[in-house]
Amino acid sequence: MELKNLTAVDFRAMMIAGSKRLSENVELINSLNVFPVPDGDTGTNMNMTFLSGIERLKQESTNHVGQASEALAKGLLMGARGNSGVILSQIFRGFSQSCKDKESLNAQDFVDAFVGGVEAAYKAIMKPVEGTILTVAREAAVRGEKKLERTDNIIEIMESIVRGASKALDQTPELLPVLKQVGVVDSGGKGLLCIYEGMLASLKGEDTVEENDDKGEKDIQIKHSHSMFDDIVENPLSMDDITYGYCTEIMVRIGEGPTVQKDFDYDSFRELLNTKGDSLLVVNDEELVKVHIHTENPGEIMQLGQEFGELIKIKVDNMREQVRALEADEQALQNQQNNASQEASSIPQVKQPYAIIAVAAGEGVADLFRSIGITEVLEGGQTMNPSTEDFVKAIEKVNAEKIILLPNNKNIIMAAEQTIQLSDTPIAVVPTKTIPEGIAAMMAFNADLSLEENKEAMTANLDSVVSGQITYAIRDTEINQLHIKKDEFMGIVAGDIILSNPVLEDALVATLEEMMEDDSEIITIIVGEDGDMESAEKVAEELMANNDDIEVEVIEGNQPVYHYILSAE
Known part of the structure; x- marks a missing residue:
């Protein structure tokens, strides 16, 4: 080929x-x-x-x-x-x-x-x-x-x-x-x-994709063309755009029926149809031929098709009537928008100086973020990363003069950063990789500072927290000489898997012990939808009993994937 x-x-x-x-x-x-x-x-x-x-x-x-x-x-x-x-x-x-x-x-x-x-x-x-x-x-x-x-x-x-x-x-x-x-x-x-x-x-013609065809319709291999009708967007903008008024589609079963007069020849058939209208597309295989054309005489197109076989599918749309309907709908919509605009104009739209948008999964985690000053919580995290467009819509929603984004996941940072080139609003992305880092960043936010000053201060404060997670293994593997068995509970600290344990509570205790440093003062345990609140509270009591200088807070986060999200400050 x-x-x-x-x-x-x-x-x-x-x-x-x-x-x-x-x-x-x-x-x-x-x-x-x-x-x-x-x-x-x-x-x-x-x-x-x-x-x-x-x-x-x-x-x-x-x-x-x-x-x-x-x-x-x-x-x-x-x-x-x-x-x-x-x-x-x-x-x-x-x-x-x-x-x-x-x-x-x-x-x-x-x-x-x-x-x-x-x-x-x-x-x-x-x-x-x-x-x-x-x-x-x-x-x-x-x-x-x-x-x-x-x-x-x-x-x-x-x-x-x-x-x-x-x-x-x-x-x-x-x-x-x-x-x-x-x-x-x-x-x-x-x-x-x-x-x-x-x-x-x-x-190579090995993978012809048809969109929106009726079930049961035979796949047609394309000849002399690499498109199917369903790829065509019929969108006349006005009456001036229409030379031929009827969008006509037919499908013919070649060689069948009482109207057959001649053998099918692709080139001559297409050449003839080309004189009957515009936007012509003809595709066929040995058994079927499909035609799409804009014409003033749909009946003639059907008759020409019948010379080669029987019509098994017919579709005719009056595009002039479609334009009339679209114009009427657009006028009605415009009137509606004008009325709404007049009503809205009477209400002053005041932008807030700052808005902070954070990504989080779990109702409890979202509530926690709102309680510390997050303007908008964008649902997402592991297994459901929000798109750049999701960020753009959230930015439009908060209506602020300056925006700070907290991705709270290393796999979301780049999508957040792409919004900078798509929005006229000044945006700063603080590269938070975990929920605890998002919380730590908020502790350094100051509404009296500039956007760049806040980004610098919030980013610097990420080093004040050690993040951890507990989840389960989906397969047997070996990483960094650590043998991990499927369904065991893994402790993850700063992005690295540090341990694996068949008992959830033991994995929680061991991970916290690895996270705690001599100057650690506050430990936070955020309990996920698969975690155990009672077990977390028990571990918290034991930690405080054994460490006089440690305060432990247990929060119901309801987050997916991670049984527990942990932080040590």
Whole structure:
């Protein structure tokens, strides 16, 4: 197969196929989590991020690759979840910037777009780490550049890109020791490989994705076209945009029925239809042919189709009537908005000087944050990372002159930081990685200070707290010479698994002992939905009885994933 010019239709189809392949492998990607904790969500984050991009892409009706890729990149940016999702959004942002002025892509443009994606992703990361999705993206692009020296066939180049990504993924354990220790490849890299594999399958005609077709309808392999009707967005803006008024679709079963007059020939049929209207699309296989056309004579289109077989599906929409209805709806909506605006204008909208938005999971944790001055709690955390768009909506909701974001999870920091370029409101992101760090940051907040002064003070105060968590192991593994058995309870301190114990209370006591230092004064135990309040209070009493200078507070947090969240100050 040979493809020397990639159209917007090709681009849309291959991205949808890439999304499909990624979705099919979400659980596999999640299972590649290095730590055996029940929070492996790389696949979920990448999938939700890419689905956001595909949704925006489908809304963009264009024959321009640059415009289509821009829509995809915008959707990815707004939907980015977790570090893997943010990096993925940057890869395709760079891809989009490289081809923004291109109506279609030749082989050189195609390779340049992958190289641009790598450059954008590396620039976005303050400290790039090899053995990750970055390595996979870079090596894939390098393979594409080398293949370009020998061919201008985009399909062959994409095959090399996939091979490069696959080989790079296999090498990630050699570059990142923790992967080799646990015996897995990088999960983000695996997700990117899945996307690239889907893109290649689409270009080779091996993975044709139809959207919103009725169940039971036969899949149609595309000939002379790489699109299906369901990719088309019928969106006439006004009467002036309509030359032919009836959006007409037919499906014909070739060679069947009493009206058959001639054998079907794709080229002559399409050439004839091209004189009957515009927005023409014809796809077929050996048994069926589907037609989409804007025409003034739907009946004639049906008759032409019947010359080759029987009509098994007909759809005709009067686009002029649709425009009339849309204009009426828009006018009604405008009147409603004007009325609402007039009512709202009588109420003064005063921005508050500061708003602090924190990410937290669990009703009790959210209540705790509100009690110490958090303006808005954005639900999320492990296994449910909020997207960049979620942050943007929260920022709009709080209506403040200055915003401080507390991600409270290392996998959410990048998504929070992306909001800075998307909002006109001054924003500071304090890089909190845990709930205790979020609380410590709030202790240093001063409404009389500037945004930068608050960020500096709040960030500096993170060192005043040691964070810990208790959760269970989802598999047997060995990390840093620590033997961990499935379903045992693990103690995690400052992001490192330090112990494993089959008894929850014993794991809690041992972890707290590791966290406590000579100058520790306050211990906090936040009890999760799977934790035990009575057991936590018992441990707290014993700690205070054995340590005169220690005060222990037990809070019902109701958080998922972690039986207990711990802090020592």
